[in-house]
Amino acid sequence: MADTENTQVLVRALPEGQLRVTDFEVTHAAMPVPGDGEVLCQTLAIGIGAGQRAGLQGSASYAGAPTTGIVMGGQAVARVARSNADTFAVGDLVLCASGWQAWSVHKATALTRVPDIDDPAAYVGVLGTNGLTAYFGLLAVGEPRAGDTVVVSAAAGSVGHLVGQIARLHGTRVVGITGSDAKGRRLVEELGFDAFVNHRDAGFRAALKAACPAGIDVYFDNTGGDILGAALFRMNEFGRIVCCGVVSQYDTSSPAPGPKGVPGLLVNKRLRMQGFLVFDYAGRYAQARATMRGWMQAGRLTAWQDEVMGLENAPAGFVDLLAGGNVGTRVVRVTR
Amino acid sequence: MADTENTQVLVRALPEGQLRVTDFEVTHAAMPVPGDGEVLCQTLAIGIGAGQRAGLQGSASYAGAPTTGIVMGGQAVARVARSNADTFAVGDLVLCASGWQAWSVHKATALTRVPDIDDPAAYVGVLGTNGLTAYFGLLAVGEPRAGDTVVVSAAAGSVGHLVGQIARLHGTRVVGITGSDAKGRRLVEELGFDAFVNHRDAGFRAALKAACPAGIDVYFDNTGGDILGAALFRMNEFGRIVCCGVVSQYDTSSPAPGPKGVPGLLVNKRLRMQGFLVFDYAGRYAQARATMRGWMQAGRLTAWQDEVMGLENAPAGFVDLLAGGNVGTRVVRVTR
The missing domain is CATH 3.40.50.720 (NAD(P)-binding Rossmann-like Domain)
Known part of the structure; x- marks a missing residue:
């Protein structure tokens, strides 16, 4: 927790035609502070999917209606840095809707626990x-x-x-x-x-x-x-x-x-x-994850992860993804 | 069996653009003669459906590849006029792929028996x-x-x-x-x-x-x-x-x-x-027909039949159908 401010990537403008890096803006904000029952999460790795582009179109999609001036949405694996909830302790790994930022605060009930596997970033990829x-x-x-x-x-x-x-x-x-x-x-x-x-x-x-x-x-x-x-x-x-x-x-x-x-x-x-x-299949996620982990451990399923280092490179990573530049899941590695 | 020749409607040309009456031709041919195990059928009523237009398009559809110079296809309720098969007697009512003609010959195994209901033409409509x-x-x-x-x-x-x-x-x-x-x-x-x-x-x-x-x-x-x-x-x-x-x-x-x-x-x-x-549901036709007859008898299902009189009017009836001229099932009444 050496950070004293929070790095964020904002949606600056809704893209006209093809998405550009300049549709985003990297800024810094005050560190968020968790309230009662809330947890401060440090983002480790964010998953980027092409479907998120739909959320930036002029009409509402399943990703919701688009807005500018807000932190770009996204799901991340994060580490609990401070907890005001009984259910999570500092150091726990979680899945959270962090968006593209280094730190985020969530109600404990909105978090999904991630087991301490070899690379927890798999939870925004093959197990996500x-x-x-x-x-x-x-x-x-x-x-x-x-x-x-x-x-x-x-x-x-x-x-x-x-x-x-x-x-x-x-x-x-x-x-x-x-x-x-x-x-x-x-x-x-x-x-x-x-x-x-x-x-x-x-x-x-x-x-x-x-x-x-x-x-x-x-x-x-x-x-x-x-x-x-x-x-x-x-x-x-x-x-x-x-x-x-x-x-x-x-x-x-x-x-x-x-x-x-x-x-x-x-x-x-x-x-x-x-x-x-x-x-719609949320009730069956646990079983599916267990099955896929079994295949991975048996060497029958290989997960490709295609990493971009650092939040500031997330916009370029997204634009490149839409042009087909990725192989496997594009992950923005924010911190180890 | 007073007829000495068979009235037929042939496909003269595959339509270019919208179907026209002149894409058909009414002709007369020799009366067909049933062979062993075959049945001579007198057409009573033919059903026309818009889907048959697809069979006249340049590429094959589920209705098969198109051909000219042949009798226009279609299903009819017919009366057995001569039978060389044990399974059908003169006067029996059948459903057959007669095409647009007054008389046709079929293998007995290709015929479906139709019960002697009030108007057997229902078998090319609501029960067809x-x-x-x-x-x-x-x-x-x-x-x-x-x-x-x-x-x-x-x-x-x-x-x-x-x-x-x-x-x-x-x-x-x-x-x-x-x-x-x-x-x-x-x-x-x-x-x-x-x-x-x-x-x-x-x-x-x-x-x-x-x-x-x-x-x-x-x-x-x-x-x-x-x-x-x-x-x-x-x-x-x-x-x-x-x-x-x-x-x-x-x-x-x-x-x-x-x-x-x-x-x-x-x-x-x-x-x-x-x-x-x-x-694909042929195995369940009998049950469906029984259910629909039940609804009809109870006054809960009304079948609209939209009749054209005489084979020579079938082409015009088809062209009009494609323009939305029909109400309910278009039936060509060939003979009573």
């Missing part, structure tokens, strides 16, 4: 919202069956790289859609994906077809737009499309129309297209 | 594909719950007018979307719909919102296009969109893109959008 999103989106919404072909877009992203691995653990053939060959090769070589397709290639649609000779049974969509459109045309009868995110549409002020084939192809192929938010 | 589509689409895919708001498009059509009534029988509030106030009023006054909205009105979106003060829980989509787009924006969280047909896109050579909000709104509102084909 991203991992849980991959787990419930694939298993509860996509319902893969052994022998299915599962395709995931933004496959090297925070959610995608886990979706593919969890799908393989369920006996499916897994094809990842990425925006770079280098990322795609890593998915195949390091994570065991069966194939990858680069959506920036001119021959993307043909390559997707070739990579899925038996069609697609489950498509886990993180992107929307043209990639969704391409996958839709390769779906098998009774296929499931998991609508998880719309990264192709976040970084803009005017979302594109939906893909051709909606709803015609849904009828002809009896497809189910279903959106979900991970928060 | 249309009614079964309404029944299974609404109940098995839409899963309405008492208190839900159910909206159906093409609400005065062959499927729509039944969807609304079946939905009301399940304790829901029902709003029909039609293309004319006259049809809409009939839905409310004669069939008990709670409200209707005319999608041709400039204030359509506002009217839909006003007619659904508690939002939409189940949207039964027969149209796609802008109407789907409007309904999508009024859906409640965890709502279900039943994709049944795409009548707005059938009568064209170049289908429009999908609605804005796919997939973004599906995610934010956790919507399920699901296509289906009634044929």
